Amino acid sequence: MNNIIEAIQKRSSTRGYTAEPLTDAELNTLIQSGLQAPTAANRQEIHFTVLKGDNSLLKELEDEKNRLREIVNPPHNFYYEAPTVVIISADSTYKWGSLDAGIAVENMALAAEGLGLGNLIIGCIDDAIKGEKQEYFSNALHFPENYEYKIAIAFGHKAVTKEPHTYSEEVQVTRL
């Protein structure tokens, strides 16, 4: 089967990783897959902050998320101890920023699947990163000026596997 179709059909969210880090070649391929994504008017405005899983900023984001949600003993952190996390930001004033970020993150997710790596798209830090500590996190994560968090994605080797989600074409598709 065509590699791209296969990656689309086999991709699923990974919520458990081994400690094995990504190779430089794997990480470069993932970043390039984000950069290669189409953007409206080819503006290429999306920004990618690449973090190792032990970066203290991830712990700070986790703590802030849990504080806001009043979670005391979380069973796992928001990126499931993945060795690499990429935080995607875009111009908060640009109407296509969210869509461009979404397209970029899915390009990266499919590239990870193609490399045999697990990935998890992450939205749950939205409140934490845009809350009262927004300026701090934006600076610490080196977001360009006027940029805001849009989405994040974790990468690593799968310690657990999950079947792709099912769906209902009847509900979601109208063929006229």
Ligand SMILES: Cc1cc2nc3c(=O)[nH]c(=O)nc-3n(C[C@H](O)[C@H](O)[C@H](O)COP(=O)(O)O)c2cc1C
């Ligand atoms: C915009 C977006 C935000 C998401 N945020 C999270 C998240 O914060 N935590 C999480 O575990 N999964 C998150 N997911 C993963 C979805 O839960 C997952 O894609 C969905 O359940 C379908 O499962 P699958 O990816 O295995 O096919 C997110 C997915 C998307 C597209």
